[in-house]
Every structure is written in C-alpha cells, then in structure tokens.
Amino acid sequence: MPIEMPEHDSRFERGSRALAEIDGEAGERVVSALADIAPDFARYLVEFPFGDIYSRPGLDLRAREIATIAALTAMGNATPQLKVHIEGGLNVGLSRDEIVEIMMQMAVYAGFPAALNGLFAAKEVFDRRRV
Amino acid sequence: MPIEMPEHDSRFERGSRALAEIDGEAGERVVSALADIAPDFARYLVEFPFGDIYSRPGLDLRAREIATIAALTAMGNATPQLKVHIEGGLNVGLSRDEIVEIMMQMAVYAGFPAALNGLFAAKEVFDRRRV
Amino acid sequence: MPIEMPEHDSRFERGSRALAEIDGEAGERVVSALADIAPDFARYLVEFPFGDIYSRPGLDLRAREIATIAALTAMGNATPQLKVHIEGGLNVGLSRDEIVEIMMQMAVYAGFPAALNGLFAAKEVFDRRRV
Amino acid sequence: MPIEMPEHDSRFERGSRALAEIDGEAGERVVSALADIAPDFARYLVEFPFGDIYSRPGLDLRAREIATIAALTAMGNATPQLKVHIEGGLNVGLSRDEIVEIMMQMAVYAGFPAALNGLFAAKEVFDRRRV
Amino acid sequence: MPIEMPEHDSRFERGSRALAEIDGEAGERVVSALADIAPDFARYLVEFPFGDIYSRPGLDLRAREIATIAALTAMGNATPQLKVHIEGGLNVGLSRDEIVEIMMQMAVYAGFPAALNGLFAAKEVFDRRRV
Amino acid sequence: MPIEMPEHDSRFERGSRALAEIDGEAGERVVSALADIAPDFARYLVEFPFGDIYSRPGLDLRAREIATIAALTAMGNATPQLKVHIEGGLNVGLSRDEIVEIMMQMAVYAGFPAALNGLFAAKEVFDRRRV
Numbered sequence: 001m002p003i004e005m006p007e008h009d010s011r012f013e014r015g016s017r018a019l020a021e022i023d024g025e026a027g028e029r030v031v032s033a034l035a036d037i038a039p040d041f042a043r044y045l046v047e048f049p050f051g052d053i054y055s056r057p058g059l060d061l062r063a064r065e066i067a068t069i070a071a072l073t074a075m076g077n078a079t080p081q082l083k084v085h086i087e088g089g090l091n092v093g094l095s096r097d098e099i100v101e102i103m104m105q106m107a108v109y110a111g112f113p114a115a116l117n118g119l120f121a122a123k124e125v126f127d128r129r130r131v
Numbered sequence: 132m133p134i135e136m137p138e139h140d141s142r143f144e145r146g147s148r149a150l151a152e153i154d155g156e157a158g159e160r161v162v163s164a165l166a167d168i169a170p171d172f173a174r175y176l177v178e179f180p181f182g183d184i185y186s187r188p189g190l191d192l193r194a195r196e197i198a199t200i201a202a203l204t205a206m207g208n209a210t211p212q213l214k215v216h217i218e219g220g221l222n223v224g225l226s227r228d229e230i231v232e233i234m235m236q237m238a239v240y241a242g243f244p245a246a247l248n249g250l251f252a253a254k255e256v257f258d259r260r261r262v
Numbered sequence: 263m264p265i266e267m268p269e270h271d272s273r274f275e276r277g278s279r280a281l282a283e284i285d286g287e288a289g290e291r292v293v294s295a296l297a298d299i300a301p302d303f304a305r306y307l308v309e310f311p312f313g314d315i316y317s318r319p320g321l322d323l324r325a326r327e328i329a330t331i332a333a334l335t336a337m338g339n340a341t342p343q344l345k346v347h348i349e350g351g352l353n354v355g356l357s358r359d360e361i362v363e364i365m366m367q368m369a370v371y372a373g374f375p376a377a378l379n380g381l382f383a384a385k386e387v388f389d390r391r392r393v
Numbered sequence: 394m395p396i397e398m399p400e401h402d403s404r405f406e407r408g409s410r411a412l413a414e415i416d417g418e419a420g421e422r423v424v425s426a427l428a429d430i431a432p433d434f435a436r437y438l439v440e441f442p443f444g445d446i447y448s449r450p451g452l453d454l455r456a457r458e459i460a461t462i463a464a465l466t467a468m469g470n471a472t473p474q475l476k477v478h479i480e481g482g483l484n485v486g487l488s489r490d491e492i493v494e495i496m497m498q499m500a501v502y503a504g505f506p507a508a509l510n511g512l513f514a515a516k517e518v519f520d521r522r523r524v
Numbered sequence: 525m526p527i528e529m530p531e532h533d534s535r536f537e538r539g540s541r542a543l544a545e546i547d548g549e550a551g552e553r554v555v556s557a558l559a560d561i562a563p564d565f566a567r568y569l570v571e572f573p574f575g576d577i578y579s580r581p582g583l584d585l586r587a588r589e590i591a592t593i594a595a596l597t598a599m600g601n602a603t604p605q606l607k608v609h610i611e612g613g614l615n616v617g618l619s620r621d622e623i624v625e626i627m628m629q630m631a632v633y634a635g636f637p638a639a640l641n642g643l644f645a646a647k648e649v650f651d652r653r654r655v
Numbered sequence: 656m657p658i659e660m661p662e663h664d665s666r667f668e669r670g671s672r673a674l675a676e677i678d679g680e681a682g683e684r685v686v687s688a689l690a691d692i693a694p695d696f697a698r699y700l701v702e703f704p705f706g707d708i709y710s711r712p713g714l715d716l717r718a719r720e721i722a723t724i725a726a727l728t729a730m731g732n733a734t735p736q737l738k739v740h741i742e743g744g745l746n747v748g749l750s751r752d753e754i755v756e757i758m759m760q761m762a763v764y765a766g767f768p769a770a771l772n773g774l775f776a777a778k779e780v781f782d783r784r785r786v
Contacts, residue, residue, distance in 0.1 A: 030640065037647045040711075041628050041639065048703045049239040049636060056695075059232040063197050067233050070198035071205035071240045074373075076470035077600040078240075078637035101190040102198050104434050108180040109202045109209075109373045111336075112442060113471035115434065116423065123430045161378065168385045171449075172366050172377065179441045180374060187433075205635075207732035208338035209375035235696050242598075242633045243704060244733035246696065247685065254692045292771065299778045302580075303759050303770065310572045311501040311767060318564075321494040325459050329495050332460035333467035333502045339731040340502075340768035363452040364460050370442040371464045371471075467766075469601035497565050502766045504729075505573060506602035508565065509554065516561045573763040583756040587721050591757050594722035595729035595764045602764075625714040626722050632704040633726045633733075 012043065015051025022054060022061060022088045030084065065089040069102050073118035074110035082118065086125040096122075096131050143174065146182025153185060153192060153219045161215065192223040200225075200233050204249035205241035213249065217256040227253075227262050274305065277313025284316060284323060284350045292346065327351040331364050335380035336372035344380065348387040358384075358393050405436065408444025415447060415454060415481040423477065458482040462495050466511035467503035475511065479518040489515075489524050536567065539575025546578060546585060546612045554608065589613040593626050597642035598634035606642065610649040620646075620655050667698065670706025677709060677716060677743040685739065720744040724757050728773035729765035737773065741780040751777075751786050 019027040034042035054064060065088050072082040089099050099122055107115035150158040165173035185195060196219050203213040220230050230253055238246035281289040296304035316326060327350050334344040351361050361384055369377035412420040427435035447457060458481050465475040482492050492515055500508035543551040558566035578588060589612050596606040613623050623646055631639035674682040689697035709719060720743050727737040744754050754777055762770035 033647075034640075034643065037650070038624050038628060038643050041624075041631075041643065044628070044631070044703070044707060045636060045640075048699070048707075052699060052703075053236050053239055056232060056235075058228050059236075063194070063229070063233075064236060066194050066197045067201035067236055068240060071201045071237060072637065074202035075205055075241065075600075075637075076468075078635075078641065081240075081637040081640065097189050098194070100431050100434075101187060102194075104187075104431060104437070105184050105190075105195060105198055106202060107373075107434075107437070108184055109199060109212075109375060110206065111369075111371045111373045111376075111471075112438060113371060113465065113468075113474040114373075116427075116438075116474065117471065119427065119431050119434065123426075126430070164385075165378075165381065168388070169362050169366060169381050172362075172369075172381065175366070175369070175441070175445060176374060176378075179437070179445075183437060183441075203375065206338075206375075207730075209373075209379065212375040212378065231693050231696075235693060235699070238635075238696075238699070240635045240637060242631075242635045242638075242733075243700060244633060244727065244730075244736040245635075247689075247700075247736065248733065250689065250693050250696065254688075257692070295778075296771075296774065299781070300755050300759060300774050303755075303762075303774065306572070306576060306759070306762070307767060307771075310568070310576075314568060314572075315498050315501055318494060318497075320490050321498075325456070325491070325495075326498060328456050328459045329463035329498055330502060332463045333499060334768065336464035336468055337503065337731075337768075340766075340772065343502075343768040343771065359451050360456070363449060364456075366449075367446050367452075367457060367460055368464060370446055371461060371474075372468065469599075493562050493565075497562060497568070500565075500568070500766075502768060504602075504762075504764045504766045504769075505569060506596065506599075506605040506764060507766075509558075509569075509605065510602065512558065512562050512565065516557075519561070577760050577763055580756060580759075582752050583760075587718070587753070587757075588760060590718050590721045591725035591760055592764060594725045595761060598726035598730055599765065605764075621713050622718070625711060626718075628711075629708050629714075629719060629722055630726060632708055633723060633736075634730065 011047045011051035013051075014055045015046035015049070018050040018054045019046055022050070022065070022092060023084055024087065024091055026084045026087050061092040062094060065092050065094055066098075066102060069094075069099060069118075070106060073103050073106045074114055076110065076114045076117060079117070079121055082121050083125050086122050087129070090125075090129065090131060096126055142178045142182035144182075145186045146177035146180075149181040149185045150177055153181070153196070153223060154215055155218065155222055157215045157218050193225060196220040196223050196225055197229075197233060200230060200249075201237060204234050204237045205245055207241065207245045207248060210248070210252055213252050214256050217253050218260070221256075221260065221262060227257055273309045273313035275313075276317045277308035277311070280312040280316045281308055284312070284327070284354060285346055286349065286353055288346045288349050323354040324356060327354050327356055328360075328364060331356075331361060331380075332368060335365050335368045336376055338372065338376045338379060341379070341383055344383050345387050348384050349391070352387075352391065352393060358388055404440045404444035406444075407448045408439035408442070411443040411447045412439055415443070415458070415485060416477055417480065417484055419477045419480050454485040455487060458485050458487055459491075459495060462487075462492060462511075463499060466496050466499045467507055469503065469507045469510060472510070472514055475514050476518050479515050480522070483518075483522065483524060489519055535571045535575035537575075538579045539570035539573075542574040542578045543570055546574070546589070546616060547608055548611065548615055550608045550611050585616040586618060589616050589618055590622075590626060593618075593623060593642075594630060597627050597630045598638055600634065600638045600641060603641070603645055606645050607649050610646050611653070614649075614653065614655060620650055666702045666706035668706075669710045670701035670704075673705040673709045674701055677705070677720070677747060678739055679742065679746055681739045681742050716747040717749060720747050720749060721753075721757060724749075724754060724773075725761060728758050728761045729769055731765065731769045731772060734772070734776055737776050738780050741777050742784070745780075745784065745786060751781055 031042045068085045072078050103118040162173045199216045203209050234249040293304045330347045334340050365380040424435045461478045465471050496511035555566045592609045596602050627642035686697045723740045727733050758773040
C-alpha cells in the first residue's frame with residue numbers, strides 16, 4: 001500500500017485499525033484503488049472517518065454501522081460504499097436479518113425504490129459471503 | 132383526533148401504540164395536522180410506518196431510531212421530521228450524546244453541512260426538552 | 263417589470279403567455295424578484311421553461327403540472343417553487359383532491375417526510391386561496 | 394411466488410391486481426426477486442403502494458404514472474424502478490411521445506443530466522418493446 | 525447529425541461552437557444519441573446550456589468547468605455527465621491535479637462516498653486520455 | 656471561543672487561519688454555535704475542511720469557493736452554509752457578478768428551482784454586505 005504514512009501519526013494508526021476491523025479487505029481495496037489517483041485522499045479517508053469518527057467511544061460500532069447503512073440506503077447514490085458497509089455491518093455483529101430490517105425501514109423515509117435497491121445490494125453481498 | 136378508525140383494524144391499533152411510544156405528542160400533532168387536508172394519509176402514516184414497520188420484532192426501537200435519525204440527517208431536506216425523531220430517539224432511550232455522535236458521523240457520508248444542520252436541529256430539541 | 267425584452271422575441275412572448283396562464287401573479291412575482299439580482303435569468307426563465315417546454319403541444323398543461331408537482335414534492339428541497347406550482351395546478355384545472363392524491367403517492371417514491379411536507383405546503387396554498 | 398398471503402386480505406388482492414395492470418411482468422419480477430431476501434417486503438410493496446395508493450379512485454392510472462415517471466426521473470437515483478414505470482406508463486395508455494415530454498420537462502426542475510438519463514432509460518425500454 | 529437546425533439561429537450556432545470547444549467528441553456523442561429519441565431536446569441542450577449559459581462573458585470556461593465538476597460530483601447521480609465534464613475540464617485547461625483537488629473538496633460538502641465515486645470516474649477518464 | 660485547542664496542533668492552527676481568511680466572522684459564528692452542543696465537531700470542522708482541504712496548495716481559494724458555491728447551490732438543502740460561502744467567495748475575490756453566473760449555470764445541472772433559491776440567498780447576502 002504505497003500511501004505515505006507520517007511517523008507517530010496516531011490518527012492514521014487508529015484509523016487503520018478501525019478500518020481493518022470494520023471493513024476488512026473491502027476497506028483495503030478502496031485505499032489501494034486511490035493510490036495512484038489521490039494518495040492524500042486515501043490518507044484523509046483513514047484519518048477522518050476512521051481515525052476521528054469511528055474511533056470515538058460514544059457509540060459502539062454496531063450502532064455506527066446501523067447509522068451508515070441507513071444513510072447510504074436512503075441517499076441511494078453510493079451503491080459501492082453501501083456494499084462495503086453491508087459487509088462492515090456483518091463484520092461488527094449485525095445479522096443478515098437486522099440489515100434487511102434497516103433497509104425495509106428506509107422505505108418509510110426515502111421511498112420504496114431506495115429500499116429495494118438497498119435490499120438488492122444486500123442480496124449480492126449476502127450471496128457472496130454465503131450468510 | 133378526527134381520523135376515521137376502521138373497526139378491528141389491528142394495523143391501525145398497533146401503529147397507534149407504536150407512534151405514541153416513539154414520537155409521543157409530536158406524533159399526535161402530525162396526525163392531527165393532517166386531519167383536514169388528508170385524513171386518509173394520517174391513517175396510512177399510522178398503519179404502514181408504525182403498524183407494519185416499527186412494530187416488527189427484528190430490530191429494537193433504539194436501533195430503529197438510530198437508523199431514522201441518520202437517514203433524515205443525511206438527506207437534509209426533512210427538518211420537521213428529523214426533530215420529531217430526535218425526540219423519538221430520546222423517548223426510546225438514546226442519550227443526547229449518542230444522538231450527537233450519529234450526526235457527527237453523517238459528516239462522513241453526507242458532508243459537513245448536513246451534519247451541522249442536524250446538530251442545530253438537535254440543539255433546538257434538547258433546549259426545549261432541557262436534556 | 264424592468265426586464266429587457268428583445269423585440270420580436272417569440273420565445274419570450276410565448277413564454278410570458280404560458281407563465282401568466284400557469285402561474286399567474288406568483289410567476290410574475292418571481293420574475294420581478296430577479297430584476298435587480300439577475301435580470302438575464304428572469305429572461306431565461308420565461309424563455310426556456312415556459313417559451314420552449316410548457317408551450318410544446320405534446321402534453322397538456324394539466325399533465326405538465328401533475329409532473330411538476332410530483333417532482334418538486336419528491337425532491338423536497340424547493341418549497342417556494344412547489345407552492346407556485348400548487349397554485350399553477352389549480353390554475354390549469356387540477357382539483358384540490360387531485361393535488362392531495364399526487365402528494366400521497368410521493369410517499370411511495372420519496373418517503374413519508376417528502377409527502378408530509380408537500381401536503382403541508384398544499385394546505386398553506388389551499389387556505390390562502392380558500393379552495 | 395413463495396409470498397405468504399393472508400386469507401381474505403383485500404389490500405393484498407387489490408394490490409396484486411393493480412400491480413399486474415400497471416407493471417405487468419416487470420412488477421412480478423420485482424416481487425419474485427424479493428422472495429428469498431425479504432418476502433415480507435414483497436407483501437408490503439403489493440399492499441401499500443398498489444393496494445392502498447394506486448387503487449384509490451381520486452386520480453386515474455394515467456395521471457399516476459405521469460407523476461411517478463416525473464418523480465423518478467427528477468430524483469435520478471432509481472433507474473431500475475424508472476424503467477419499470479416507463480413500461481407501466483405505456484401499459485396504462487401513455488404514448489412514447491408523452492413519456493419523452495415528461496422527461497424533457499424534468500430538465501427544468503432537476504437539470505439536464507436528470508432529463509438525459511431519463512431519456513436514455515426510456516430509449517432502452519422503447520427499443521425492447523419496439524414502440 | 526440529423527438535428528433540425530433553424531436558419532440564422534445564433535443561439536444554436538453559438539451553442540454548437542461552445543459545446544465543441546468544451547466537450548469535444550463526447551458532447552457530439554450525447555447530441556447524436558438523442559437524435560432518434562428526442563431530437564428537440566438535442567437542440568435545447570445546445571441552445572440553453574451552451575448557447576445561453578456557457579457563452580456568457582461573465583465567467584471564463586475554466587471557472588465554469590470547476591463549477592460543473594463540483595456540482596455533478598456532489599450530486600452523485602449523473603456519472604455519465606460527470607465524465608463528459610471531466611473531459612471538458614481537461615479541454616479548457618484544468619489539470620489532472622486540479623480536478624482531483626475539486627473532488628477531494630467535495631468530501632466536505634457531500635461526503636466521502638461522493639468524493640470517492642468522483643475520483644474513480646476521473647481515474648477512468650484520465651486512463652483513457654492518458655493524462 | 657471555548658473550544659479545546661491541542662498544543663502544537665498545526666492542523667487546527669492552519670485551519671483556523673484558513674477559516675478566518677475565507678469565512679471571516681460567519682465562520683467564527685458557526686464554530687461558536689457548536690461550542691455547547693458538539694465542541695469536538697467544531698474542532699473537526701476547523702481541522703479537516705479548513706486545515707486539511709482548503710490549505711492544500713493545488714487549487715487557489717477563488718477556485719475552491721467557485722466549487723463550493725456551485726455544489727451547495729446544486730444540492731439545495733444547505734442554505735445557511737451556502738450563505739456563509741457566498742460571503743466566503745466575496746472575501747477571497749469573487750465578484751457579485753461571478754457568483755450570479757455560477758448560480759445561473761446551476762439551472763443547467765440541478766434545475767431552475769435550485770438556481771432561483773441560490774440567487775435569492777445571494778441577494779440577501781449582497782444586500783447585507785451592500786455589494
């Protein structure tokens with residue numbers, strides 16, 4: 001991973017650990033894909049969302065993934081990131097059924113198409129992970 | 132509440148209980164405000180979101196409110212409903228600090244303006260409820 | 263109305279007639295409000311949407327207002343324009359009840375908050391127009 | 394179609410008829426695709442949008458499809474559902490040219506990219522249906 | 525290009541020149557793709573965005589492409605048009621690095637997924653153009 | 656400003672200088688308003704958008720404000736932040752007329768309502784600043 005990593009950068013180290021715990025290989029693939037187009041953005045992605053936000057103690061990772069899956073399903077314009085976080089949700093302890101419940105609920109707030117597209121994204125991830 | 136209530140309508144009854152538990156008086160105010168413009172929609176609002184979705188056993192109300200607060204903050208175009216669900220979140224056991232965490236996290240997925248406007252909506256609700 | 267009007271500009275003339283028929287005084291107020299900030303934009307607004315699009319024969323004004331009211335309710339971030347077109351819908355023959363039906367239907371495609379905010383905008387217009 | 398169908402459920406029956414009339418086989422395919430990921434959501438989809446909303450007498454199906462096509466084109470993040478409703482519009486009597494008019498009009502409210510993407514989705518459906 | 529071109533239509537001529545300068549072949553492909561589905565819309569696309577707006581003297585093309593790339597990245601639901609304007613930006617003098625900066629900045633206003641999807645669209649265009 | 660400021664935090668210091676240069680008093684007001692609801696978020700707001708992004712050398716502040724004004728106008732759901740950045744644009748050298756051009760151009764990408772609401776926000780800021 002050819003990202004410049006400043007020495008003693010606790011935000012980057014903390015973020016790398018959080019990213020690995022939540023998104024696993026999928027997170028690593030995103031960071032790698034940025035390497036030749038915007039390596040600084042790969043660093044920011046590790047530092048701010050994961051080093052600053054997901055590492056805060058006030059909300060556990062399970063609750064954080066519920067929030068992210070709900071938001072990305074409702075927004076409906078970020079399918080690749082939604083799939084990464086469906087995997088993330090499974091990684092931090094959400095069940096397949098709980099993820100389905102979140103998406104069904106989004107029909108209320110963002111309409112049936114948003115919920116349907118979320119469910120079909122989930123189906124793809126569940127099939128690949130065989131959960 | 133001058134809404135026609137079909138006899139033996141368990142979806143409506145179940146929805147009314149869920150709406151009262153989650154949104155309290157704020158939910159009732161929405162239903163009443165619909166009475167003279169779209170009374171059937173008041174009934175649908177009780178029946179589908181609350182009677183069908185929020186009453187499902189697969190996800191507890193705390194998790195459901197995390198999802199709703201996240202989605203409405205990220206979408207950024209439904210401030211009145213966001214405020215109702217900030218109250219709803221407090222009613223079903225989310226702390227002031229947890230709601231703030233959800234909104235801060237939305238900066239990652241929907242940008243800083245969405246997070247800021249969510250935080251200012253929360254401030255208004257917290258001040259009124261003195262939490 | 264201090265907007266520069268090119269001589270023999272049939273798009274502008276055609277658009278002015280369509281704007282007057284559809285939006286009445288509300289349309290005029292928008293055009294006037296632009297006079298000192300962006301007079302050219304007032305001209306474009308008359309020419310493209312009203313002179314080009316609404317003046318086309320392929321769809322009647324009733325159908326066009328159904329489309330516009332639906333879209334603005336679903337998008338949820340253009341309340342002033344939605345109110346102008348609720349008035350426009352009434353002006354070209356939609357009934358109060360038909361406008362309410364359109365908004366209720368938007369709950370399916372854009373969620374209940376979008377439908378609710380559309381209904382409350384309609385209520386305001388209906389009360390002012392006493393329909 | 395392994396969806397549980399409650400006995401005497403008039404909403405489900407009414408919704409199934411409306412779904413068949415409007416969306417034909419495309420609607421059935423959506424319902425089937427949900428069968429193994431979220432069968433309850435397939436039931437809600439039949440019951441609320443089609444059994445409750447599309448079955449209401451206050452607006453004919455032609456007007457309802459104008460509203461839906463407009464909204465989905467403007468939102469721009471639900472292409473699969475837009476295509477289903479372009480088919481639906483043709484099924485309930487909209488002409489190819491009327492659908493094109495709706496999409497061109499959306500340039501005014503949601504911008505040229507939304508209109509272009511709607512037109513290209515329509516082209517695909519028209520080509521497949523040879524209309 | 526089988527688009528009807530009115531004689532002496534200076535908006536169309538001016539628009540065609542602007543479209544060619546900014547979007548080059550990519551713009552022509554969009555216009556051609558519209559020829560059999562909505563030829564009038566191809567004309568409007570040349571006339572209003574390019575003949576009216578991009579031809580105005582108050583802002584240079586470099587600044588205009590910064591605005592368009594930023595907006596389309598933030599909206600996140602118009603990837604084909606974003607790619608056309610990434611090419612457009614390169615055509616009017618933006619560097620690869622400046623386009624990357626714009627997209628990174630959009631993380632602040634529309635979230636990290638919008639920025640990531642913009643960066644991956646840019647990567648595709650840069651690879652094809654070998655810049 | 657009762658925000659905790661870590662010693663030797665060059666991101667925070669750099670961000671504070673950028674925020675002061677771009678947004679002036681309006682930026683300070685946002686930071687202060689966060690003090691009692693989410694002081695950590697005030698720090699993140701200074702550090703990531705202003706310390707990391709706006710402080711990067713690859714794009715000058717004039718170009719950055721063009722991008723931000725365009726994006727917030729197009730998104731249409733963040734009026735308070737749009738007004739702050741209309742001020743920011745004036746502060747870093749954009750003219751009143753250039754800001755109006757950006758907003759007019761957004762009619763092409765996000766529709767006329769988005770452009771109109773942007774223009775009316777600009778009018779308010781221009782009147783207050785007497786530019």
